[in-house]
Amino acid sequence: MLISLNWLNEYIEIKDKSISELENALTMIGQEVEKIEKKYEHLNKVLTAKIVEYEKMPESDHLTVLKVDNGKETLQVICGAPNHKKGDIVAMAQIGATLGEDFVIKKGKIRGYESNGMLCSMSELGIGEESDGIIIFPEDTQLGVPLNKLLDKDDVVFELEITPNRPDCLSYIGIARELSAYYNIPLKEIKKDVSEIDKKNDTEIKIDSSELSHRFITRIIEGVEVKKSPEWLSKKLEAIGMKSVNNIVDASNYILMELGQPNHVYDLDKIDKNISVKYATKGQKINTLDDKSLELDTDDIIVSSNGNAIALAGVMGSKDYSVTNETKNIMLEVAHFDSMSVRKTSRKYNIISESSYRFERRVDEDNFNTVIDRLANIIVEISGGKVLKGIKDTTLVNDKLNSSELSFERLNRFVGKLIEKERVIEILKSLEIEVEDKGESLILTPPSFRQDLLDEQDYFEEIIRIYGFANIENVLPKLDIKKEEIVDTTKLDYFVKNICYSLGLNEVINYSFIPKNAYEMIKREYKNIIEISNPITEDFAVMRDTLMYSLLKNAKDNFNRSFKDIRFFELSKVFNNENGNNNETKKLGVILAGAKEKTIHNKETSYDFYDIKGIMEEVAEKLSLNSYRILRSENMSFHPGRSIDVLMGKDVIASLGEVHPDLLENFNLEGKSILYFEFDLDKAKKYMKNKFVYNKISKYQSVNRDLAVVVNKGVLVGDVVKQVERIDKLVKKVELFDIYEGEGIESGKKSFAINILMRDDNKTLEEKEINAVMDKIVKKLEKDYLAKIR
Missing domain, CATH: 3.30.70.380 (Ferrodoxin-fold anticodon-binding domain)
Incomplete structure (x- = not known):
């Protein structure tokens, strides 16, 4: 997220804060600063100057020898541009100025004539499009003024690493809110009043299912003039690397960055006013704004008008219904689309947009009216037009945010310091959290843009980061420590890993989080699964209770990188919720895939059932699990008849076999020979009697x-x-x-x-x-x- 300091100052007064102070403040409140760029700093060595002498260079049809006054001295400069004359005010790069990434202006000679600088065009300075000539300023322009001052391009841009749980900070208002709470400086008001005419907004909106969209609203503006954006708007977008298109598109992007809410503008005369949100039909086509022609699938969500896809919902609009220079009437859209579907579609078609990035992380549905009114306000201001009466609003889901109780006694124990009640309430209210004082505790309700605040611990974190870590002294915790018997779990882990290493297996380490559809992909029942209430991404939606999905994904990724012989193991905890209790279990997963090393006959052979069974037997032998029984496995993840369960007593301690062909298709591994073994260490441990047997090597021949x-x-x-x-x-x-x-x-x-x-x-x-x-x-x-x- 790029934040222009000049732009940010329009929402909160922080001009008196130094760059280093702001960097520290942002870091302390959890918004890590990745990079700071002093925008157009190179322009401080480019000065306004006047051509006082003009002479054609002998034996040249385009070079001129000039004397140029920069307000302090008069220097000779050679110029090859066609559009200058004596008396012009120009932009002169001084000796030592850097243009582009590494072009340093130096004193030099051209055909024997000395040149002490360079007269520059807009494109050479990186502030405009390519042109045939140098910049010519009005004749009353003051001499010797650095261009970053003259053009008001003295800005600083912060590049922030916004964590996935804080989508509200993917906006200028979001960052301003954070700094407002930190510095206790009030936010400035933004103008969002809309003057409507009596003519009604007659669009109709249908959402096929709440699984596609919770809410969709529109406004109509008639009689707009599409033209070049005013300088204040194009300058703001340019500062953060966004290209100016026209005043309507730029206004849409401006609101996206200001309020963090994706929005879209359609040419109203190209669409029907009956709008629907639905799944695409197989093969339905759309030409996106980035000039891609796509054939859609039935799991892609679209915004549809008259049977046509006018937008790939949450990802990108259709070029066929976009705003052009001929557009007169427009429809504004602000909507919610399912985050998982947006992410899937975005990755499928390789279209990563500012909008899709925000939809993936959820949007503030309660703020839609403010967003669309603010957008309408800006568009009317810069392009004229009349706003029709009313916002058309179709809402299928009204999410209510849950309240939480915060105990002062638990807060102070957690922090290790007494924070005054008044200060706690002040901090919470500064973050726009609704506070109800119950004496020894508070009832807290988060604002609609803070869906990450779910319980008391979350509010503890909010209080601490605004209060300031530096204000909390380092003290040792007061704990009642009692001697506990040391278990041999760590020793067992090392022992099992060493067995795997000795078998030529390579260790992998995966996240404990997997997507919900992982269970469908590995043909396992979605039962007793622990879901993450606020996942970082949809790929991390649940806690895994098997290692199979992760290891199959490892195999797929390595096949894609042309590895043929895959021998992986992972030793990790898995998680489930049986009988209402959250449980964790240590499991070993082993996968064999592809072709073994070449034999003495120089032939590659695929792994088979007996390879994976041999690994199981070796593990069992080394762990002294010698009295196990074997039964045919009913596990749907395995090929029927080519898999077994391993039992000790009544416990199934392991399952192994050839992975089912249908399952392999879900990972694009068709035709591969893949064997898998999963071993439950916790179940097997009681049969080991917590002993590891190291046998002496016999000196007698076998x-x-x-x-x-x-x-x-x-x-x-x-x-x-x-x-x-x-x-x-x-x-x-x-x-x-x-x-x-x-x-x-x-x-x-x-x-x-x-x-x-x-x-x-x-x-x-x-x-x-x-x-x-x-x-x-x-x-x-x-x-x-x-x-x-x-």
């Missing part, structure tokens, strides 16, 4: 044996593997490496092969011991699973 068997198709291979692992203490690890159905295998059967690793930690195994274990395994499989050895 022995591997392969075993292939045929079983009924319905047998869970995972169960078989677990049975083999538990059959004898010499069996240290069992790995599945092949599974097959088809030719050579009886119908209704399947074949699988496992590798069995055996080792005695105290001696070298003998062949008869190995054979005895293998016989044991075979008999167990034949008995329990009717297995046949291949």
